Amino acid sequence: xxxxxxxxxxxxxxxxxxxxxxxxxxxxxxxxxxxxxxxxxxxxxxxxxxxxxxxxxxxxxxxxxxxxxxxxxxxxxxxxxxxxxxxxxxxxxxxxxxxxxxxxxxxxxxxxxxxxxxxxxxxxxxxxxxxxxxxxxxxxxxxxxxxxxxxxxxxxxxxxxxxxxxxxxxxxxxxxxxxxxxxxxxxxxxxxxxxxxxxxxxxxxxxxxxxxxxxxxxxxxxxxxxxxxxxxxxxxxxxxxxxxxxx
Numbered sequence: 603x604x605x606x607x608x609x610x611x612x613x614x615x616x617x618x619x620x621x622x623x624x625x626x627x628x629x630x631x632x633x634x635x636x637x638x639x640x641x642x643x644x645x646x647x648x649x650x651x652x653x654x655x656x657x658x659x660x661x662x663x664x665x666x667x668x669x670x671x672x673x674x675x676x677x678x679x680x681x682x683x684x685x686x687x688x689x690x691x692x693x694x695x696x697x698x699x700x701x702x703x704x705x706x707x708x709x710x711x712x713x714x715x716x717x718x719x720x721x722x723x724x725x726x727x728x729x730x731x732x733x734x735x736x737x738x739x740x741x742x743x744x745x746x747x748x749x750x751x752x753x754x755x756x757x758x759x760x761x762x763x764x765x766x767x768x769x770x771x772x773x774x775x776x777x778x779x780x781x782x783x784x785x786x787x788x789x790x791x792x793x794x795x796x797x798x799x800x801x802x803x804x805x806x807x808x809x810x811x812x813x814x815x816x817x818x819x820x821x822x823x824x825x826x827x828x829x830x831x832x833x834x835x836x837x838x839x840x841x842x843x844x845x846x847x848x849x
Contacts, residue, residue, distance in 0.1 A: 609636070610643050616668040617650035626675040629666035630710035630727070631656065635820060637664060638803025644668070655680050656713045657725035658756045663713045665727070682713070683731025684751045688721040691744035698722050701741040705734065716759050721746075723757055763846040767833070770841050775799060775819070776809035782845055783824050798822035 616627045632640065637654050644652045651671045654664035665682060667675050687698065698715045702724070713725035726734065731750040738748040768781035779790040779799065791809040793799050799806050800820040801813065813819065813829050820826045830844040 617647040626669040631663045631713040635800040681728040683728045685724045688747045697742040762849040775811045
């Protein structure tokens with residue numbers, strides 16, 4: 603709760619500055635669940651609004667902008683740098699992140715790290731791009747080269763889904779999580795009660811909450827999935843449910 607209080611205190615400060623200066627104020631990168639929380643919180647400031655952009659259409663971690671209501675900033679105004687890191691070796695997302703944090707960069711200043719063949723594209727707060735270009739020489743145990751690129755060169759990477767079918771007694775959120783991640787019902791309920799489950803960005807604290815088709819469910823440390831469609835019932839009356847799990 604202290605982290606959220608600190609975040610919302612910073613949001614209040616940003617809203618006051620945006621209105622007073624009559625211009626957009628930019629913040630850090632945030633995960634989807636915090637983006638939704640910020641969008642709700644900004645309603646407390648009738649003269650201000652907020653938006654997010656992470657560098658490309660399908661970005662998950664996005665930078666916050668707070669601005670006078672009705673004056674939405676263009677995406678080209680966000681202080682973002684695009685870095686391409688070239689590495690010859692088997693390198694994971696965690697390795698890239700570790701290399702960046704090892705340079706003393708704060709996690710909140712790093713957006714998505716899109717791993718691809720031969721390296722990764724990384725979005726960071728400007729002007730960190732030049733610092734990374736000059737100082738990043740290795741990722742894991744491999745030599746690396748970082749180059750700042752124009753943001754227009756960002757590669758759009760749509761999410762990849764694994765479609766799975768599960769059989770569940772009901773659409774309760776704990777029952778669906780139990781089916782998707784092969785947890786016990788008590789373990790699934792503990793995730794919900796521990797405020798580690800978000801439905802369309804909102805935290806759910808009641809295991810009995812009923813999901814509906816189209817809902818996006820995030821389970822902290824487990825992953826994310828979309829409730830796709832109900833395909834029928836078993837002879838015992840259980841629900842046949844299809845979900846798309848983010849790979």
